[in-house]
Amino acid sequence: MxxxxxxxxxxxxxxxxxxxxxxxxxxxxxxxxxxxxxxxxxxxxxxxxxxxxxxxxxxxxxxxxxxxxxxxxxxxxxxxxxxxxxxxxxxxxxxxxxxxxxxSDQHPFFRESRVSRDNARSDWYVWADGKPDGSPPNNWLSVFGGSAWEWDSRRRQYYLHNFLPSQPDLNFHNxxxxxxxxxxxxxxxxxxxxxxxxxxxxxxxxxxELRPNGPMPQKENRPPVNPYDMQDHLYSKSRPxxxxxxxxxxxxxxxxxxxxxxxxxxxxxxxxxxxxxxxxxxxxxxxxxxxxxxxxxxxxxxxxxxxxxxxxxxxxxxxxxxxxxxxxxxxxxxxxxxxxxxxxxxxxxxxxxxxxxxxxxxxxxxxxxxxxxxxxxxxxxxPGIRFWxxxxxxxxxxxxxxxxxxxxxxxxxxxxxxxxxxxxxxxxxxxxxxxxxxxxxxxxxxxxxxRLHPALRLGRTRFFEVPEPVLAFARGDALACVFNLSPRPVVLAVEGVLTEGAPCHAAHLEAGRLVLGPNGFAFLDADGGLSVSAG
Structure with a gap:
């Protein structure tokens, strides 16, 4: 297919x-x-x-x-x-x-890469010299906590790991x-x-260029559990x-x-x-x-x-x-x-x-x-063990x-x-x-x-303008999908009829109104246009 x-x-x-x-x-x-x-x-x-x-x-x-x-x-x-x-x-x-x-750091390529700076795979991973004071090349952080750089005593260099130190990053610039x-x-x-x-x-x-990442805008004064979330990772990923x-x-x-x-x-x-x-x-x-x-x-x-x-x-x-x-x-x-x-x-x-x-x-x-x-x-x-x-x-x-x-x-x-x-x-x-x-x-x-309704697989989406807590949209020309995202009942004005054989929960139509109970949802269709609005 x-x-x-x-x-x-x-x-x-x-x-x-x-x-x-x-x-x-x-x-x-x-x-x-x-x-x-x-x-x-x-x-x-x-x-x-x-x-x-x-x-x-x-x-x-x-x-x-x-x-x-x-x-x-x-x-x-x-x-x-x-x-x-x-x-x-x-x-x-x-x-x-x-x-x-x-x-893995147990992969044969990394084992070879870390031996020296001039072997056949020396440039297969991301290596960099430390700063003059011995600290990592920049401020990049690991998703799993701590610096994204790990010192390797054999090469006398740091290697990049966005996750665990045992997960060195491959160098796709090569x-x-x-x-x-x-x-x-x-x-x-x-x-x-x-x-x-x-x-x-x-x-x-x-x-x-190993430019340092800047700070992420913080929503509150208290730092997040993982400092990784404090940084805007502009230079360590999503590169051009x-x-x-x-x-x-x-x-x-x-x-x-x-x-x-x-x-x-x-x-x-x-x-x-x-x-x-x-x-x-x-x-x-x-x-x-x-x-x-x-x-x-x-x-x-x-x-x-x-x-x-x-x-x-x-x-x-x-x-x-x-x-x-x-x-x-x-x-x-x-x-x-x-x-x-x-x-x-x-x-x-x-x-x-x-x-x-x-x-x-x-x-x-x-x-x-x-x-x-x-x-x-x-x-x-x-990370669970680290941040427990x-x-x-x-x-x-x-x-x-x-x-x-x-x-x-x-x-x-x-x-x-x-x-x-x-x-x-x-x-x-x-x-x-x-x-x-x-x-x-x-x-x-x-x-x-x-599976039986092509509109749900391939139909384009048009959202209806209804207030929270309702999500309502049309898929294709003739199918409306309406969901109550709350434990409170809501009532909507609709044009259309409940789709025959469609899944439905806590929903019924009465005189042009769709009544949705707690977490209710319904699918509606019509030969003409569909509309959903606040009841």
Whole structure:
């Protein structure tokens, strides 16, 4: 199918936590293969796997030591091939993470690079002399805390790491590094993957003059938990050389039919949409994925601003929206204050699956899964350990899938790498299977509705002028989507009728008025024009 990715729904699998098949408490490729029928029955188009490559696992696989092999924790290349083949049999595309902005410090290239200043790969990573007083080259900070520079006693220089010191940044100003990275992509394209999720896609290049970053405008006097948030990272990422490199990746990907690339963009809120627009210009990325909807904001104005802002800046570009992923608190917990638990989860699903663009669901959200409360002695996530207790890290959203109500949720027969606790067991999938009104069955219903209505996949968006807490917009010419983002009832004046067979919650029409109960939503259509206004 031409441009299958446009308007698609991708399901993110965090491999360590999806399904353990070999009894070591860690999920693996064989486990993913066994559970693929669940994803097909759910109604998604593609599955995205977080990294499964060889790694010391200092950052749970986002520190790669061999980009062309599978870590034994997850299986091997043969198991990967079986998984891809099974996914394709079920009509699912396969997208894999590519973490090429940085490698593990155990990668052979870095081991060679750090030996001397004149070896064959001495310029494959970002090295710089310290200041005369021995301090780092500049003030750049690491996402995971502290300086972004680490001293290496062998070279008597600092190397750049935007994340852990064990995750040195590759030097994409070096054409040989770019050529190598393209060879990695080609390796996986030849194995039949349908696309790539490019981790930290705006981090590939740094300012060669190493100019210092300035301060970020602060909203309050008290510093944030992580000093990284105090800095405007103007020179350490999102550099002007990046689009040219994206064009090289796109040219390679275009050699293979029906493949796609989606890049993860993370920058200052006022710059994010502009970067997404720039990176999805023709000949660059197919899609960009950002953190714009992964925070605490839950207002109609916020969602409208992000969608309108993207398409105004990139009328020919394409976004991928998500409410949860492996890096943030699950949205069922983030937005719990806005209504009853299941009502908020269903409202969020209906909204997300109505947005113009493609959509990414995170494993477990189809069960209404909530954040796990992780104790300090259960933590594995480096920033969580460093910034405890004000920031508890990312382990709370990474706990195992809960398939049933057994001791470990059907994920494993042994104690998993992260705990399965009672609040998560209460939302197991088996208990929701075939139950009318359950979160699982609602997701299936909403996904089927999106699949059957081309306007939801490809229709342009026109927002209606209605006050908070209502988000209302038309997709295409004849479908209106109306959502009450609060636990209080609202009444709207409308033209149109409830769409036959459409998902609906706490909503009914009476004499030209749409009455929405707490977290209510509805879809309306008409042969003529649609209108929604304050009641």
């Amino acid at each position: 031409a441009e299958w990715w446009r308007g698609s729904v991708t399901y993110q699998v965090y491999p360590r936590s999806f399904q353990d098949s070999d009894g070591d408490g860690i999920g693996d490729l064989a486990g993913i293969t066994a559970r693929l029928p669940h994803l097909a029955a759910l109604g998604v188009d593609a599955v995205w796997l977080s990294p499964i490559f060889k790694s010391p696992m200092a950052d749970m696989g986002y520190d790669v030591s061999d980009y062309m092999d599978v870590d034994p924790l997850f299986g091997d290349l043969a198991a990967f091939d079986v998984m891809v083949a099974r996914a394709h049999e079920l009509g699912l595309k396969v997208i894999i993470d590519q973490v090429i902005s940085h490698s 054409p040989a590094v770019q050529d190598w990275a393209l060879s990695v992509l080609r390796f996986w394209l030849e194995r039949g993957v349908d696309g790539f999720r490019l981790d930290t896609v705006n981090y590939y290049f740094h300012d060669t 050389e990046n689009p040219g490199w994206l064009e090289r990746m796109r040219a390679l990907t275009d050699e293979y039919p029906d493949r796609t690339m989606v890049g993860e963009v993370g920058d200052a809120p006022w710059r994010n949409v502009a970067i997404m627009a720039e990176y999805t210009q023709p000949g660059r990325l197919h899609m960009t994925y950002s953190f714009d909807m992964l925070g605490p904001e839950f207002t109609a104005a916020h969602f409208r601003e992000k969608i309108e802002g993207f398409f105004q800046g990139a009328p020919d570009g394409w976004p991928m929206w998500a409410f949860s992923n492996h890096d943030v608190i699950r949205h069922a917990t983030r937005w719990a204050e806005y209504g009853a638990a299941d009502a908020v989860v269903k409202l969020a699903a209906a909204m997300l699956l109505s947005f113009e663009g493609s959509v990414c669901l995170y494993q477990g959200e189809e069960a209404g899964q909530v954040e796990t409360d992780i104790a300090f002695d259960e933590l594995t996530d480096p 207790p004000d920031y508890k890290g990312r382990d709370g959203c990474r706990t195992p899938m809960v398939w049933d109500v057994s001791e470990y949720g059907g994920f494993s027969d042994v104690k998993p790498w992260l705990p399965v606790k009672a609040p998560q067991l209460a939302r197991n999938l088996a208990a929701q299977e075939g139950v009318p009104g359950s979160v699982l069955e609602f997701y299936r219903e909403m996904l089927a509705f999106r």
